[in-house]
Amino acid sequence: MDILHLLPFASTAVVAVFAVLVLRRYAQRGGPHLLLWGIGLIMYGLGTGAEALLAFTYSPFILHGWYLFGAILTPAWLGQGTIYLLVRRPRVANILLSVLVVASIFTALHVYGLPTQDTLYDVTQPVSGQYQQVMERTALTRTLLAVFAAYGTLALVGGALYSAYIFLRKRVMPQRVLGNVLIAAGALSPALGGVLVARGLGDYLFVSELLGAILMFIGFRLATTQQPVAVPAPASSAAGS
Amino acid sequence: MSDSQSPAPRKQTPRVPRNMLYSRIVPIAIGVLIVLLLAIIVIVLAPLLGIGGGY
Numbered sequence: 402m403d404i405l406h407l408l409p410f411a412s413t414a415v416v417a418v419f420a421v422l423v424l425r426r427y428a429q430r431g432g433p434h435l436l437l438w439g440i441g442l443i444m445y446g447l448g449t450g451a452e453a454l455l456a457f458t459y460s461p462f463i464l465h466g467w468y469l470f471g472a473i474l475t476p477a478w479l480g481q482g483t484i485y486l487l488v489r490r491p492r493v494a495n496i497l498l499s500v501l502v503v504a505s506i507f508t509a510l511h512v513y514g515l516p517t518q519d520t521l522y523d524v525t526q527p528v529s530g531q532y533q534q535v536m537e538r539t540a541l542t543r544t545l546l547a548v549f550a551a552y553g554t555l556a557l558v559g560g561a562l563y564s565a566y567i568f569l570r571k572r573v574m575p576q577r578v579l580g581n582v583l584i585a586a587g588a589l590s591p592a593l594g595g596v597l598v599a600r601g602l603g604d605y606l607f608v609s610e611l612l613g614a615i616l617m618f619i620g621f622r623l624a625t626t627q628q629p630v631a632v633p634a635p636a637s638s639a640a641g642s
Numbered sequence: 643m644s645d646s647q648s649p650a651p652r653k654q655t656p657r658v659p660r661n662m663l664y665s666r667i668v669p670i671a672i673g674v675l676i677v678l679l680l681a682i683i684v685i686v687l688a689p690l691l692g693i694g695g696g697y
Contacts, residue, residue, distance in 0.1 A: 572658040
């Protein structure tokens with residue numbers, strides 16, 4: 402087994418810890434954005450976990466799960482969390498979430514209905530390099546993928562960059578500035594990996610997923626850790642200096 | 643006047659320091675990431691417009 406096959410295990414471990422931290426924060430503080438990020442991270446982990454499993458064994462159920470969670474649903478659900486964080490009108494966010502839930506169920510039914518040619522699958526090769534031959538996708542599959550990916554990436558990356566810009570412009574919360582830049586870079590990483598997969602460069606997907614998970618994890622920790630503030634010197638001592 | 647009557651100290655907001663990281667590197671990083679984001683969105687949506695393939 403080469404290093405490429407081990408990367409999804411590392412990604413799954415990072416994402417699992419990340420998801421636990423986010424959901425623990427949700428349990429402590431509430432907030433739909435944290436719950437949706439937690440759900441999105443569980444989906445991220447299901448995608449990378451399926452990749453890890455597919456290096457040992459094959460079943461169409463796992464392959465469909467990899468495609469559904471790893472390629473389609475994860476960015477949209479993570480992005481929906483950012484929508485809840487940034488959109489001030491809860492009604493708008495609720496409507497978008499309702500559409501996302503219905504679309505996700507429809508997509509799950511569609512993806513699990515796609516026919517597969519199981520004899521073509523080779524467990525010694527990365528799934529990202531052979532799924533196109535094994536799973537017969539339709540024009541609807543590609544449309545769903547494009548819409549989910551565009552919505553999720555725009556919401557998650559755009560939202561993080563917008564937050565970083567706002568904090569930077571106000572010149573406050575430096576850790577949130579850096580944290581959001583890292584979250585944006587981390588979210589772009591697997592999106593870029595997906596683009597490369599479509600161009601036949603499937604080997605980069607596993608690296609991009611691990612890099613994305615690590616960057617988003619560090620970014621989240623930075624953005625949510627309280628930064629100590631330098632206490633100004635008392636007026637008397639300042640005057641005396 | 644006792645301490646208990648004095649107003650509670652206001653919580654201070656951390657300020658962005660004026661250094662190379664925040665005045666140069668971060669703004670450039672944000673710009674680069676915006677360009678990358680737009681490029682990826684265009685590539686991802688390209689199949690809907692009948693251009694190129696999908697993931």
